[in-house]
Amino acid sequence: MPEVTMSAALNAALRDALTEDPRVLVYGQDIGRLGGVFRVTDGLQEAFGANRVFDTPIAEAGMVGAAVGLALAGWKAVVEIQFDGFSYPALDQVVSHVAKYRERTRGRVEMPITIRIPSFGGIRGKEHHGESTETYWVHTAGLKVVVPSTALDAYRLLRLAIADPDPVIVLEPKARYWSKEDGELTVDGPGIGAGRVLLDGDACTVVTYGAMVARCLEAAELLAGEGIAARVVDLRSLSPLDVPLLGSCARETGRVVVVHEAPLTLGMGAEITARVMEEAFDHLEAPVARVTGWDVPYPPASLEQHYLPSVERIAEAIRRTVKY
Amino acid sequence: MPEVTMSAALNAALRDALTEDPRVLVYGQDIGRLGGVFRVTDGLQEAFGANRVFDTPIAEAGMVGAAVGLALAGWKAVVEIQFDGFSYPALDQVVSHVAKYRERTRGRVEMPITIRIPSFGGIRGKEHHGESTETYWVHTAGLKVVVPSTALDAYRLLRLAIADPDPVIVLEPKARYWSKEDGELTVDGPGIGAGRVLLDGDACTVVTYGAMVARCLEAAELLAGEGIAARVVDLRSLSPLDVPLLGSCARETGRVVVVHEAPLTLGMGAEITARVMEEAFDHLEAPVARVTGWDVPYPPASLEQHYLPSVERIAEAIRRTVKY
């Protein structure tokens, strides 16, 4: 089995999508000759030409607005926003048009648009380079939102996103771009919306996504040593949410801990807590614990280790929840 | 006691703020000669001159960005965004600067900015004229978010917002602009962050805000006839949340129903459910019920009554929760 980084897997996904579907376009800032600041688009312009893989002016709203027009003309745009913190100028086009267009036209015009956003923190980035934007997209009806945590999932989810007739926001955990995984890149597997149990256990369910998945697995290992068997769930899709899986895990373990980088208030942990309560109230033996970023602007590099959920914070929350 | 509409109360709040603080500015689109599309700024330009009350070009990002510069120059801008659906172009300036500036400068530069947004549905408005944008602001650290439900509260909350050294988003329920209330307009009372119990009851706590407050009171009345005593809480402030009040009400009634217009997923109901679980898990006798708008784009006028929580839907949720 070949070993592949998430960045290379995403590159392969774009390459395969461009090859298989002549209507796919890839554009963004510095994604052509440079190959993207994270090299995710490395070599694509050379391989597919500047008509299908091209740089745009620095104009996020215009980039996404153009994707709407391109969709009307029968093209499938895969737009890269350079960093999470620079997705906000595009939010109006996403919320007001990309998410609403199909509804507005009673299904006559679909929006097969993919928006890739290198996301989250953990890379000692500058201000605006470590943001968790998922809440803004997940709350917006009409969008799908996926977050890969491994290279193989990154390939599969990006392929699914590009093939999806509806708009999909792909949040790529920057901190995991260089993490490696063994295996064949394939699109086979469950569709968008399916989470998965990465580690089984009956003491408590740890629900997470993105770069926090690795930390939760570490915490679970740590706790295994203490005789606590935590189940780790990688959501993979934040919209739609795998509510059935959340429900069954909550009912089976009776205890749930949610972990994410985004600030606490109205982060995914809030929705997951609510779903868990709706699905498994009578089975809950402890309140759902939220281990998240704090309700502050993403801090400078020197402080990010105190902002991001640490293995110890996660482990402690699991202990508390199991002991409750 | 004089009777006053919410629109008139807001107008009075702006008038009094402009009178008492010479550094206050009021600007937006059509707020000058026209007096605002909802007449909230009626007569202010005449009274205070075009230097302090003025129309701007149609440029939401520029309007809010200018408020940042005005703050640096010692001015307090009260910016009106014409409708909820047109606040998105300004989101980048709000999230990237208004909310972060104080942190960025270690408290040296405050952002005493108020952004007024006529909000929510229920007025048979066109597309983009019935949106509930609170989740986008409440999830953003560094902002405060208030939502008045009555004329007197509207006066008080807007005065508090303008006087606040930190940025405050004021979501004004359009559907209530012409609702009347008796009483003296005064800024006295609890500060931003305090909710209130509008109707006491021990069977169940109904947590809501904005235009849904009136519907929840109606539902409570209906249920009183059935012998169900529902307690109705008007949050008034969504950020910060009155967590202590949520906790005590949840502990005392053991049952909670949240009602809002925003879509279900990651609407305020999610955060409130999570807080209630954290504060009162051992006292909960039923899962927190969420009665909200659906996860769809805000519908056309002919369908909005099927989108907005109806008195019957609210009452039924309370019945279910009490029976649980």
Place this chain on the structure above:
Amino acid sequence: MATIDPRGGTEPFRLIAPDGTAVGDTEVGLEPNELRELLRWMVLARRLDRECMALQRQGELTVYPPFEGQEAAQIGSAFALGPDDFVFPSFRELAVALVRGVDPVQYMQYHRGTWHGGPYDPRATRFAPICVPTATQISHAVGYAMGLRLDDIAACAIAYFGDGSASEGDFHEAANMAAVFRSPAILFCQNNGWAISVPTTSQTTGEIWKRAEGYGFPGVRVDGNDVLAVYRVTKDAVDRAHDGDGPTLIEGLTYRVGPHTTADDAGRYRDEDEVQRWRALDPIERYRAWLLASGHADDAFVAECDTSAEAEVTRIRTDVIATEPPPTEWMFDWTYTEPSEPFLRERTEALGDA
């Protein structure tokens, strides 16, 4: 000849003076029957616009944004488009929609509140859904034009927007991208003097057509109440686009004779004499006078325009009033192509409740 535009500034391109006399080469390449069509469309458009105002007063429409006074800007430009050219309107382009063959009854669902602005088939009529967030439709047009270029199709996209909308950043990003990608896009600004209550003079201190040079493509200012001049400059822009010569910015100087919408009270912010000055520049009377003088039409045709418009509008009126509110499930039927299980649960709960 001094500018007749009360707003002054650069004299716009004009072929027919307000009194109906030709002041330029009126040979714009249209056949007599096509020249007559222009009048027929404008008459129908105005008659329908006024009917919509009435329908709103009668409670049959929720709100309506009239375009009276802008018939020449809309009809003249729409008439210059080819069948494959795609229109990206704002919310005031009903006259353009008519020319594009959009079913006015479908279109009116938006103003009736029975649906959003796109229940007709935008691809079939090459007319995008009504767009409310100002200027956001311009990048849609540019993206569509980029797609045409990639497909090597000799067609173009035209975005309509107002003088106020041109202040939005979306205008700038779209215009600059159109230039960079040499897209067959036409940016048509109907400068009707007002953005709700804000006059163009408070919206910008420059002339909108001049912005084009900064982006590196041609800009032109035209008398928006001269249907022949509007047709001519738009046709030139369409030809440039089809020939691969890139975008054009057109500023049509016209006037919103009515209120911003039926919910607006224009009396609060503008004098009636300004409106009267513009009524004297009426696009329809001007063109009718020229058409009769030129001998391309006679009184019989003019009369027939009115009667046929009357008949057509009566039919539309009847059908609009007959439009039923949509079934509740439509609220859920087009949010996603393949709805998820949690989404379907909401649908079930809602329909149970409805």
Place this chain on the structure above:
Amino acid sequence: MATIDPRGGTEPFRLIAPDGTAVGDTEVGLEPNELRELLRWMVLARRLDRECMALQRQGELTVYPPFEGQEAAQIGSAFALGPDDFVFPSFRELAVALVRGVDPVQYMQYHRGTWHGGPYDPRATRFAPICVPTATQISHAVGYAMGLRLDDIAACAIAYFGDGSASEGDFHEAANMAAVFRSPAILFCQNNGWAISVPTTSQTTGEIWKRAEGYGFPGVRVDGNDVLAVYRVTKDAVDRAHDGDGPTLIEGLTYRVGPHTTADDAGRYRDEDEVQRWRALDPIERYRAWLLASGHADDAFVAECDTSAEAEVTRIRTDVIATEPPPTEWMFDWTYTEPSEPFLRERTEALGDA
């Protein structure tokens, strides 16, 4: 004289040719000692810029965006500002910060990752925090300028941004608002040829300075590597602003000799010969040659510039390296003026955990 800018287009305003010979009126109203100051600043700026590159390689800074090649554009414009004029920088204006008296050690906290871009007192130094989201600082400058006008203070605000940033809608909205409110704002675009890997020619097909006319205020293109010319056009803009004559757009043609940041690999997208062509247009050598030839400075002064820069930079280096990471509680201490109870709970939990 043909343009020396490899990018071609309109010849920029220039006073000193690349070889150091005067090609215009070099009497710009500066005293000999001030003329010498310009060189001293540029020498110090370059020396510090190179030191920062070294500091980053040594792991003392997280990332650093060098401005080598842009010294004249930054020093010349900053030198033209009065004490009450306020600077709104992007993230590459360290040289401007030096002239404004911003403590470079404080400034460097941003690049060291120990704080965001504004730990110094922006009001005291009249220098706003480092701004990363491209073009968003321009409306801040315009707002500040609006405030100055309301206070009737004869000062101005200047926003610095790049050629790529000028493609953002924020540029347009701010520029148009500056015009409408006749704000004392200067929009200074350092056109350094590149936006990371995208050349200006792919960013826009027009000339950025020409956009000003569309907004109704003056635009000027200046040789950004000619410090005297930059001083002169900026001073004129400052005077206009102070006199209440409104905004000016300045496009300074210069070049980013180094990579976009230390994280960038410019070799992937541009040829070394282009860089060499620009090195031949070096702003410091050019000005030094003119200064010596003009007799306003001698070799001793030139040597002294180098030694004093060396000393200053050594001090800065030591202090930057000495900068400690901030205490954890700082993460919570400035989010709100009066933190709420739930917020304080998070703080307690975090500090317990830290």
